[in-house]
Amino acid sequence: MDRILSGIKPTGQLTLGNYIGAIKNFSRVQYDGEPFLFIADLHALTLPIDPEVLRKNSRDVAAYYLAAGLDPKHSTIFLQSDVSTHSELAIILQNYLYMGELSRMTQFKDKSQKMKEEAIGLGLFAYPVLMAADIVLYDAKRIPVGEDQVQHVELARDLVKRFNNRYGEVLTMPRAEVAKVGKRIMSLSDPTKKMSKSEPKGDIYLSDSLEVMRKKIMSAVTDLGHEIKYDPENKPGISNLMTILSSLSGKSFEEIEKEFEGKGYGDFKRAVADAVVKEMEPFKAKYEEIVASGLVDKVLEEGAKKAYDASKVVLTRVQKAVGLYRK
Ligand code: AQP
Numbered sequence: 001m002d003r004i005l006s007g008i009k010p011t012g013q014l015t016l017g018n019y020i021g022a023i024k025n026f027s028r029v030q031y032d033g034e035p036f037l038f039i040a041d042l043h044a045l046t047l048p049i050d051p052e053v054l055r056k057n058s059r060d061v062a063a064y065y066l067a068a069g070l071d072p073k074h075s076t077i078f079l080q081s082d083v084s085t086h087s088e089l090a091i092i093l094q095n096y097l098y099m100g101e102l103s104r105m106t107q108f109k110d111k112s113q114k115m116k117e118e119a120i121g122l123g124l125f126a127y128p129v130l131m132a133a134d135i136v137l138y139d140a141k142r143i144p145v146g147e148d149q150v151q152h153v154e155l156a157r158d159l160v161k162r163f164n165n166r167y168g169e170v171l172t173m174p175r176a177e178v179a180k181v182g183k184r185i186m187s188l189s190d191p192t193k194k195m196s197k198s199e200p201k202g203d204i205y206l207s208d209s210l211e212v213m214r215k216k217i218m219s220a221v222t223d224l225g226h227e228i229k230y231d232p233e234n235k236p237g238i239s240n241l242m243t244i245l246s247s248l249s250g251k252s253f254e255e256i257e258k259e260f261e262g263k264g265y266g267d268f269k270r271a272v273a274d275a276v277v278k279e280m281e282p283f284k285a286k287y288e289e290i291v292a293s294g295l296v297d298k299v300l301e302e303g304a305k306k307a308y309d310a311s312k313v314v315l316t317r318v319q320k321a322v323g324l325y326r327k
Contacts, residue, residue, distance in 0.1 A: 001032075001033050001034045002033045002034070002140075002141040002142050003033060003034045003035075003036060003138050003139055003140040003141060003142070004026075004029060004030070004032075004033040004034065004035040004036070004140060004141075004142045004143075004144065005035070005036045005037075005038075005134065005135055005138050005140030005142075005143055005174070006022065006026060006035075006037055006038075006143060006144050006145060007037065007038040007039065007040040007043075007080065007134060008022055008023070008039060008040060008061050009040045009041075009043045009044045009197075010039055010040070010041055010044050010054060010057035010058040010060070010061050011044045011047065011049060011057065011197050011198060012057065012197035012198055013057075013197060013205040013206065013207050014060070014061065014064060014197060014205065014206045014207075015185075015195045015196065015197055015203045015204060015205055015206070016185060016195065016203070016204040016205075016206070016213075016244065016276070017146070017184075017185035017194065017195035017196065017203070018197065018206075019064075019068075019206060019283075020179075020182040020185050020244065020247045020248070021145075021146030021147075021179070021182055021183060021184070021185060022144070022145070022146060023064055023065065023068045024068060024182075024247070025144050025179050025182075026065070026068070026070060026075075026144060027068045027069040027070055029142075029144055029177075030069075030070060030071065030074060030075050031074065033142060034074075035070075035074070035075040035076065036075075036076045036078075036138045036140065036307060036310070037065060037070060037075055037076070037077050037078075038077070038078050038079065038080050038083075038134070038307070039058050039061045039062055039078070039079050039080060040080050040134070041054060041058050041079055041080050041081045042080045042081050042086065042087065042130060043080070043127060043130060043131070044057070044058075045123060046111075046121060046123040046124040046127055047111065047121075047124065047198075058079060059291075059296050060207075062077060062079075062296045062299060062300055063287050063290045063291050063296050064206060064287060065077055066286075066290045066295065066296070066299065067283055067284075067286040067287035067289075067290055068283065072299045072302070072303065076303050076306045076307050076310070077299050077300065077303040078300060078303030078304045078306070078307040079300050079303075079304065080134065082300065082303075082304035082307075082308075083304055083307045083308050083311060084308075085137055085308060085311040085312055085314075085315045086130065086133055086134055086137060086311070087130075087133075088315055089133040089136070089137055089311075089314075089315050089318060090126075090129050090130045090132075090133040092318060092319070092322060092324075093129055093132055093133050093136075093159060093163075094126060094129045096159050096162055096163050097128065097129050097132065097155065097158075097159055101155060101158070102125055102126065102128060102129075103125070105127075105128055105151060105152065105155070106148075106151055107127070107148065107151070107152070108124060108125060108127065108128075111124060112124060112125075127152075128152045128155045128156070131152050131156065132152075132155065132156035132159050135153070135156045135174045136156065136159075136160060136171045136172065136174070136314065137310075137311040137314050137315065138307075138310055138311060138314065139172040139314060140172065140174055141172060141173070141174060141175060142174070142175060142177050143156075143174050143175065143176050143177060144176075144177045144178075144179075145176055145177070145178060146178070146183050146184060147178055147183040147184040148184065148194060149176070150176045150178060153174060153175075153176035154176070156174055157173060157174060157175075159171075160172070160173050160174070161173075167321040167322065168321070170317055170318060170321045171314075171318070179247070181243060181246050181247045182243060182244075182246075182247035185240065185243060185244060186236065186240040187199060187203055188203065188204065188216055188217065188219075188220035188221065188240070189201055189220075189221055190221065191220075191221060191236035191237045191239075191240045192236055203216075204216050204217070204276070206280070206283075206284070206287075210277050210280060210281060210284070213273070213276055213277065213280060214273040214276070214277060217241070217269055217272050217273040217276060218269050218270070218273060220237060220240075220241060220269065221237045222237040222238055222241075222265050222269075223235040223236065223237045223238055226264055226265060228242070228256065228257055228260035228261075228263065228265075228268050229257055230242050230253040230256075230257065238265070238268070241268065241269065241272045242256050244272055244275070244276065245271065245272045245275050248275045248276065248278075248279045249275050259271075
């Protein structure tokens with residue numbers, strides 16, 4: 001069975017975008033392979049974050065993984081900082097990625113755009129190095145991500161090619177897997193922007209009450225006209241809501257267009273809100289149950305041990321290849 005690797009940064013309240021683009025997707029594919037799913041707390045340090053907030057967010061991501069049905073007996077769920085091999089491998093791999101290619105990463109450009117150059121941390125710049133280490137440490141072939149992370153997986157592929165050309169077949173080639181629908185959920189207040197944890201408004205947070213979720217959808221920015229049609233270019237607001245409805249209900253865009261022919265935006269938004277509430281109600285209840293059960297700590301502890309054992313094999317292989325390991 002192929003290994004599957006993915007993670008979420010605990011930088012803020014998770015959004016419906018993280019749920020559709022990542023968490024729901026993980027639970028869908030978990031039995032197709034051997035998943036290693038982590039909470040990328042080291043990555044969360046790349047931008048300023050309060051220590052207590054980071055700790056709480058990290059536990060929350062784990063609880064959300066479990067609430068979505070990820071099975072800790074099958075999927076290895078762990079905290080990145082609990083597994084020291086991630087940092088050890090990143091230190092080695094940083095020598096095989098170059099300043100030019102790192103500075104072309106869209107995420108780095110977006111996040112550093114508003115910062116003064118002297119205040120941009122090296123960790124933000126080197127983020128894709130640690131991400132490449134995360135990926136290759138488990139010999140993972142399949143990397144389920146939202147569209148925004150594809151560029152980083154492509155860079156990890158370049159690194160694997162470069163490294164293997166020099167040292168032989170040491171690293172396993174990963175491949176990004178992006179869901180056909182829901183790969184990029186947009187903000188409800190500005191559908192030209194990605195729904196994101198670090199954006200203060202226009203997003204549905206998994207911690208929002210069902211009522212608030214419903215309200216946010218009913219007041220989502222829509223487009224001119226009244227037709228329910230999938231056309232991201234000219235109707236970004238409606239197309240985004242259609243994407244949400246389609247990924248939660250399994251209905252195709254054509255089916256949705258047909259269902260709402262001759263109906264207004266109000267009816268359509270109500271249907272989107274109903275679908276979100278239907279999905280979120282049991283999910284949020286499960287999350288509360290998991291938080292109260294104390295299961296998170298146990299899962300993370302066991303996950304860290306399994307992840308360490310699996311990743312140590314690859315780290316040792318790399319150390320030997322580059323000449324660090326005693327023969
Ligand atoms: N809006 C989105 N639509 C679909 N997928 C999304 N993902 C994020 N936002 C959307 C996917 O969620 C996974 C975890 O993301 P991440 O924590 O690595 O960070 P990110 O991609 O930078 O997401 P955010 O929410 O925008 O975080 P911040 O604000 O901290 O930068 C990834 O698979 C991502 O593609």
